[in-house]
Amino acid sequence: MERSTPVRPGPAAAPSPAPPSLTARRKAATQLEIARAAAVLFAEHGADQVTAETIAASAGVSLRTFYRYFRTKEDAVAPLLAGGADAWQQALAATTGDPIAAIPAVIEAQLTPVTELDHEGxxxxxxxxxxxxxxxxxxxxxxxVNHDSEARLRAIIAELVDEDADPFEVRLTATAATDAVRVGLEAWAAGDGPDTGPGSAADLAVRAFAQLSRGITLVPS
Known part of the structure; x- marks a missing residue:
């Protein structure tokens, strides 16, 4: 009787990440609420005039809860700043082709407010x-936040280009994109430019990337 060849199972598919638990979602919501309260108070009064107690009260949490999430009052705004970076990195990760060609449109889309909530942000x-x-x-x-953003962006860009792309060029692109957004926002914040159009944060960041990325080649012509 002929023996059958045993069937070997193929590699198991990578399991989908489990959704965050209800407790984790509640913690994230509380952390974000504290971050928003801190950002508004800092923007209205200046950081030196705001205390952790004031932030906690504005967010509707105890001071003990505040320090459960943040070491200092300044740390409290990090989730909001990092969230903005995450959003535009995810948008870039969804693109195809040369990242240098895609980055200006992604920056403009992410920094151009559409809703009233965007303008408030x-x-x-x-x-x-x-x-x-x-x-x-x-x-x-x-x-x-900008340093961490650049590190994540470097990994995203490396995934978008050919595996033979020069790692140094990949790093330069990530640095140029990160600094373009940073400089654009800082220059806009320092003046009285509009939220949209010429002189806006989006406009300045796109202009900055055009200058900073000049000479970088990721995709051979």
Whole structure:
């Protein structure tokens, strides 16, 4: 009797990440509520005039809860700043082709407000960045968020290009994109430019990327 050849199972598909638990979602919501309260207070009064107690009260949480999530009052705005970076990185990850060609449109789309909530977000961003000028701790948070964003962006760009792409060019692209957004937002926040159109944060960031990315080649012609 002929023996049958045993069937070997193929590699198991990677399991989908489990959705966050209800407890995790509640914690994230509380953290974001505290971050929004801190951003609004910093924008309206300046970081030096705001205390952790004030932020906690505005967010409707106890001071103990505040310190469960954040070490300092300045750290409280990090989730909002990082969330903006995450959104535009995800948008870039969904593109195809040369990232250098795709990045300006992604930047413009992400920094151009559409809803009233978007405009409100830009208003507190302007106030927050103005407050950071005179607050080294707040400025450190802003720089840390940008540093982390660049690292994540580098990995995204590496996935979008050919595996033979020069890693140095990939890094330059990530740096140029990150700094373009940072400089665009900072320059806009320092002045009285509009939310949209010439002189807006989106306009300045796209112009900055055009200058900073000049000479970088990711996709051979």
């Amino acid at each position: 830009l208003r507190w961003t302007r106030g927050l960045l103005r407050a950071a000028v005179d607050d080294p701790a707040l400025l450190t948070v802003w720089h840390r």
